[in-house]
Amino acid sequence: MNGQDPSTDTSLLETPDMSTPHAVLDRTPSAYTPHPTYRLPPGSARHYQNQYADMYFARLAQLKPATLAIAADAFDTFSIADETARRVDRVLDVRQGELCWVVGTCYMEMPLKPNVLDDIGKEHWIAAPPTRVKYDHPSVALEAGEGAHGAHAGGTGGVGTQIMLEDESGRLRLTGSFLRGCLLVTGAIVAVVGTENKDGDFEVLDLRVPDLPRQPQRWEADDGNTALTGKKPGSKKKRPRAGKVAIVSGLGISGDEGDTLTLDLLLEYLLGESTSPADQEDASTISRLIIAGNSLSHASPIPSRQDVITAATKNAAKASGTRKYGYDSAAYNAAPTDRLDQWLASLLPSMPITLLPGAQDPTSTSLPQQPIHAAMFPHSRNYMAPPTATTKDGDGEEVGWFDSQTNPADFTLDGFRFLGTGGQPVDDVYKYIAGEERLEMMEAMLRWRLSAPTAPDTLPCYPFQDEDQFVIKDCPHVFFVGNQPRFETTLIEGPVGQAVRIIAVPRFKETGEVVVVDMETLVPEVVRFEVFD
Amino acid sequence: MPPKRKSVGPRAASQSQQATLSFHGKQNQVTKAGAAQQAKTTKKESAIEEDIVRADISAGAEPDLDEPTTAEKAIEQQAEEEAETLEDDPLHNGDAVKIEDVLGGRAQQSDLGATGGKGSGWLGDEEAQARKITDTQIKRYWRQKEAERLAPRVHQEGLSVHEKVLREWDMSGQYGPCIGIARLKRWKRANLLGLKPPMEVLAVLLKELEGGEVKAQRAYVDELMSSRLVET
Secondary structure, X not given: OOOOOOOOOOHHHOOOOXXXXXXXXXXXXXXXXXXXXXXXXXXXXXXXXXXXXXHHHHHHHHHXXXXXXXXXXXXXXXXXXXXXXXXXXXXXHOOEOOOEEEEEEEEEEOOOOOOHHHHHHXXXXXXXXXXXXXXXXXXXXXXXXXXXXXXXXXXXXXXXXXXXXXXXXXXXXXXXXXXXXXXXXXXOEEEEEEEEOOOOOEEEEEEEOOOOOOOOOOOHHHHHHHHHOOXXXXXXXXXXXXXXXXXXXXXXEXXXXXXXXXXXXHHHHHHOOOOOHHHHHHHHOEEEEEXXXXXXXXXXXXXXXXXXXXXXXXXXXXXXXXOOOOOOHHHOOOHHHHHHHHHHHXXXXXXXXXXXXXXXXXXXXXEOEOOOOHHHOOOHXXXXXXXXXXXXXXXXOOOOOEEEOOEOEEXXXXXXXXXXXXXXXXXXXXXXXXOOOHHHHHHHHHHOOEOOOOHHHHOOEOOOOOOOOOEOOOOOOEEEEEEEOOOEEEEEEOOOOOEEEEEEEEEHXXXXXXXXXXXXXXXXXXXXXXXXX | OOOOXXXXXXOHHHHOOOOXXXXXXXXXXXXXXXXXHHHHHOOOOHHHHHHHHOXXXXXXXXXXXXXXXXXXXXXXXXXXXXXXXXXXXXXOOOOOOOOOOOOOOOOOOOOOOOXXXXXXXXXXXXXXXXXXXXXXXXXXXXXXXXXXXXXXXXXXXXXXXXXXXXXXXXXXXXXXXXXXXXHHHHHHHHHHOOOOOOHHHHHHHHHHHXXXXXXXXXXXXXXXXXXXXXXX
């Protein structure tokens, strides 16, 4: 841990001094405002008979202006052999032999993508399919590695993989060696320049993406509020120095005896009950804890394929071929949620918590995952805001110390915009792209302005009809993704001076690491808890 | 799920293989002994019984055609929500309709959303502009559209100009898919996304709504594609 070197810090081993009063440490307060970007309307206002075509159309319509602006800058002067590129409106308007550029949605046809026909066939055979790590055919990975260059270690294209550009007029197949250096997934909006060859395929010479949107200034939302409510902005009270925020993910509470010790160590560290006074002072500057997904290890409402198989084989041993569809309430084990609730309730009196759901948590499986319901937390519920009559907007709702948030989550903390997910979008993008560079995939997601680019295709999501909520409108200052294999971080920059800190938060259950971000400098550091066996 | 089929006759017992509850065996006998006797005697009278019982049983589905389908209901609901956001709500006249104000200027909240949300779907005063459009303007707009084509349209002789304008609106793919969404909602969505849909179409839609029925809000192609009766 950071702080004093234990061999020189003698304050822990001194006898207690009874004369001087003990200094009481106060925790730094945090200024927190969640945004209702990913909240779905309640109950009957959700409509599931919509088609996903509406969502793709809305995504293209929202991102087209930005992509056109960037592509026009780059491609208007693009010329080969005295021919300058010309912009065409629709994907099918490209003409053979003519140099032109067009904007559309990328679609990747990959041989190992989940296919509903395969699923139907497999229903008859109980054997589980091998878990697919990547959708690309394995023989391609070697080729991509050889052709890779620069920062883009990933590559696309190969045996069976087809990349196409699509809009409401039709589809156009893309080819060319340029694509091997690009990161592309289904759903990304791109502008390509090139020409159509005699096979009818479009040979790509260059590619542009919408890039980062406008980044608000720090404290912009709060200043905007004061201006609108008529208060004088001149009387700006000096804002106190912001503290730090701790981000943890993958607590993975499963009700076993085994997961108590590291959790308790984490609890004691955050409460300031352990370590020396110097470390306790450091811990008192941590103003908020963000739990980024997978707090429970096995609580998803939809049983995975493996569960169905084990249940079926177990039942087959007893009765003949009866399948347990749905949910067997007699088998419910309340221990994990109870444990999580107690853990949160011990921490809440001292520190506010934001909880994001993950893939294994008891909430909707399709994105955007809605907040975990207060009914799961009988003790921590006291720290949540009381339920109000549902208003159409998210404004004016008070936020308690315990904020159960959506996944992905969009909030303002100490003036900075945070965007966070529980890991599902990045894990899905990982399956499309060869290579292991998760930070590059996160950077690509920001540059495509999509928090879940593969959403309707391979990631289940709500069928938005009016606009695609996954489009990122304001560039965040911090983008954190939970449940990643390792801690990684980087700082990326945008075309007009945006700067985003990307943080990949590792799974606490496996690594024991907690990321602590200093809110003044936005530099993360890692605190690791280990138990010596 | 298809509606339940009545299995007739003594073959019923052997048809179902599922063993759900065990009523067989002397120990678990639930039915009286007399009922078992009756089942055997029906074999003799089966001929008569079959005539009586099988008379009006059809194996096919018989949907109640007066009931709207889910898709229709969804579009009707959308149309009513849209009508509520209009200033002069033709469908709910007499109800206390709350007019949501269009808030301008705040960049942080999303004002998009063709139904409700913060802005009720209008960017400015499109509704007022559309109500000022006269019939002659609509006819002129339609003549311009027809002049864009070399050949005249076929199979549209019996349609009014309003209907023709609306069908052209449905078929304009640059404003998005027309299936599964009410026409007015689609217009508002296209407007909010900055695609500049024609004002004459909004005028026609508002005029149709004044009639008080939501039939015209569903795209004609939507009805064809989700038709319940497929005539062979």
